[in-house]
Amino acid sequence: MASVSFFLPSMKNLLVFIFFCVYVESSDHKKTNDGVVINVTKHFFFPDFNTPRTVHDLMLLGSSVVDKTGRIQIPDTTQNDVDLKHLVGRAVYAYPVRVFDPITRTPASFQTTFSFQIETTRTNLSFADRNVSGDGNDGGDGGSGFTFIIAPDEFTVGRPGPWLGMLNDACDEQYKTVGIEFDTIENAKFGDPNDNHLGINLGSIVSTITINVSEFGINLKDGEIHRAWIDYHGQNHFLEIRLGSDRLDYPSKAVFSGRLDISDFLKEYMFVGFSASTGNFTQIHNVLSWNFTSSSQASLRVPSPETCESKIIIDDGNGGGGRGGNNLNSFFIFMTVVFLVVVALVSLYYNRKRITGEKARELAMLSAVKERPRPPNKPRRFTISEVSAATRCFDELHKVTCDERSDTYRGTLLNGCHVAVKRFSVEYFKSHGINRRRVGKEIKAMSKLRHPNLVAIRGWCFDHQETMVVYDYVQNGTFHDWLYGIGVLPWSRRLKVVRDVAQALSYLHSQKLAHKNVNTSSVFIDVSFRALLGDFGFVMSGTESSRFEATVSQPTDVFAFGVLVLEVVAGRKRYRSESDPESNRSDLDLLEWAWSMHEMNEKEKVVDVKIGSVLNMDQAVRVMDIGLLCTLKENQGRPSMAEVVEYVCFETEVPELPLRRPMALFPYTSTTALCTNSYMCASFK
Incomplete structure (x- = not known):
């Protein structure tokens, strides 16, 4: 059966090859199908966040909640006796949005508008306390503000304080974000113009562009409900941002309008939403409504629009000098196809004949055992192929840490769960006389433990002299x-x-x-x-x-x-x-x-x-x-x-x-x- 299994994919590849040869011949080697450009659009609208679908379409991370009035609230104030300082949260649309075409390297065009309110709460810190707070808050009332963010995943939450929940120390250079921040703290280290500004952040907490919104008569900390309109044209790399009161009409003047290429900070699919944080000063960041539309171009492979009629040439004895060579090529292709098909059928017949009825039943039983359902969160043994697939063949880009005993990789299982894989060094085990069986027993014993302050062990792998532990991945690092x-x-x-x-x-x-x-x-x-x-x-x-x-x-x-x-x-x-x-x-x-x-x-x-x-x-x-x-x-x-x-x-x-x-x-x-x-x-x- 192994030889049959090996042969069947070859048959599929053979048929693809035959089709390709016939197609190339029929098109006379002159034209190829370059595909049709189509628009991939995404649209969603939340007039408020108190609808049943919000539970499925919105992902809340960290200290974030949808309150009783139907607003996204960061930080979460619904819990009693919670210190609102140094908290961070995110609320993102639960499904990835196509924001970049990797073939043409063109960003998607998107338009979004949302209404928001920043409620400032005063603290009893003295002026001296503000200067030594250590979280970047240099003075004034309120927390650090909030951000409309385009992030590469839906589970990372950044640091509190002036980091606005965008980035943390565990994020490396591969973690690319695009953010438009509504900042209410002046932080000299980050080049902020004042404590009432808008910033455009590209892969960094330091804004690439800052806009003093006080010049437009806007005060982000006045407790009013504001509305932002963000319009980005991907092909022209042109960004326009308007900001005003939710009670008034569409602003006639943009707070920012200009060219901005965000291609280097985008992946094909990313997540859109909001992040916010507090430091030694606290704020409540509310998002009341949200409308988002994106459009990106993609190449769709379709059959050639050319018809068979256009390829029919009537040979009347004139101008047919070039057809003899083509007919000869067609004959050779036909004979090659016939020969390969005969070989394939003969090989398939003899391979099937080798399998007895008893072996077939055994294979069926093994398949049944492999497909036996397991409890979703019960630790289990993984195969080397499963772990390798999760870590992209232990790709160096997925390596988190390493030492003399082991290497640790982050990965994603087939069911979408994010894991950390600790791969022990075979050489270390041999040189130190480590008993692999004893280590295995201890891993299995630890995997049965469940406690709110222990990282859960999802499974293990003991294949081909390899000893690995599969943990749940903890998003915010060490x-x-x-x-x-x-x-x-x-x-x-x-x-x-x-x-x-x-x-x-x-x-x-x-x-x-x-x-x-x-x-x-x-x-x-x-x-x-x-x-x-x-x-x-x-x-x-x-x-x-x-x-x-x-x-x-x-x-x-x-x-x-x-x-x-x-x-x-x-x-x-x-x-x-x-x-x-x-x-x-x-x-x-x-x-x-x-x-x-x-x-x-x-x-x-x-x-x-x-x-x-x-x-x-x-x-x-x-x-x-x-x-x-x-x-x-x-x-x-x-x-x-x-x-x-x-x-x-x-x-x-x-x-x-x-x-x-x-x-x-x-x-x-x-x-x-x-x-x-x-x-x-x-x-x-």
Whole structure:
């Protein structure tokens, strides 16, 4: 049957080839079909967002909601006791729109109009607080504004503050966006003219073009309902934007009108919608109605309009000198076709004859097993071909991270689910004597776990010496990117991450399991800024017994969590490189420094000064104490993760730390010699 399966596609290709030969001959090698240019149009209209189809046609991400009055609202104010600072959300049309023709490299033409309202809420920050806010808000009332966005996907949400939800640190140069921002904050770093302007952003948060809308008598923060008209002509690369009150007629004068080529920032299909954010100042961004129409050109392949009649030439003996060669060519093509068809039929007959009835039944049974339905979210084993297809044959452009142990790729399964694939190095396994069977058992055990603060394992692959784990893809990247990226992460967000990670580890330990890879890069941030612990440390040396693992792994998780807490409080990595411009003592270990400051009763010096005066210093010092407590030796007071959860949630008082760093904090014991995994030794150094 294998040979038959191989042969059938060949037959199909053969028939295509025959048709092509006959077609070329019939057209006399003079003309080809270049296709017909057609218009691909898309239109949708939301007079409000309170209709039943809104649920299917609108995708809400992050802190966004459709309120009771039928408005898109970013951030979501329907939840009680929610801090509206540093929130971000998106609302996009749920289906991709064709915005670019890759053959002619022509952008689509589109017209859109929408009514919006920006409700400004005042804060009690002083002027000094505004200058040290760290989110780019230099002063004035309100949040950061909102954006009409053309984005390459429907699941990424950008950073809060002046990033307007357009981009985040996980977005690379392949993530292309086009945005028209309605900005209500003056940020000198981004070249803003004032706190009442419109910007055109091409692949960057820094606007390519800015327009001071105050010159047109428009105040975006006056609480009025405004309407924007955006008209882009793709073939001429011409953009026109009009802005005015929703109560008045179509504005006679455009706020911007000129040539603008957006081709380099478009893919063939993209998603259109709105994104908005808040920083240390808050706003409520409402979209009340939306009308969108796009039109793009595409080439449609159709049969030739030429008729058979036009090819009939009556041979009357005159001017027929060229037909003899054509007749000869037709004869050779006909004989070739007959020969290939005979060969194909003979081969097909003998291949079918080889298959017995019993083998046919076995193949049918195998097909039935393969087609057996599975629960939609139940972890399963993937084949190497499925994983390869999801990651485009492990394309370098899909690679997210890499280290000596593994490479991680982002991918998309056939059902449309976005995943992250961790592919362990075969050479690393061999050189370190890793027991693949044991790793496989641990992966399967972890895949059964479900917790709000754990990245779900969707499946695994153990084919052809390959060992891979398939995780759910978390859109907003790692906490490492947020903590050490552009801008300053506010204290409230840092504290939330610490609590989420503590909850995840406590749950893992309650299941008699351990993470074994706790660090800022193994913590991921979802669109609601919830921290999810992933990238489990499955790799263990075959020389380590299960008893040793159970004894060491969980306390090591606690130690690593303590180091992570100190990094969160200090806003710096444990070890600074010599090239770090912020360090005068580049060789100083953060853990040693934190203990030194504790001994000198100057723990406030460890706290990240970039957070500014919006920091709750008492909370920061208390969390730092929890981090130091977790780095104590086990017999000197290192807590369990269940106890840590009570501490970080401020439900229980933190035990008093020793006045001086214990001398045996980093002992060299006989146990250390057994540590072949560098992470496992972390708690003994």
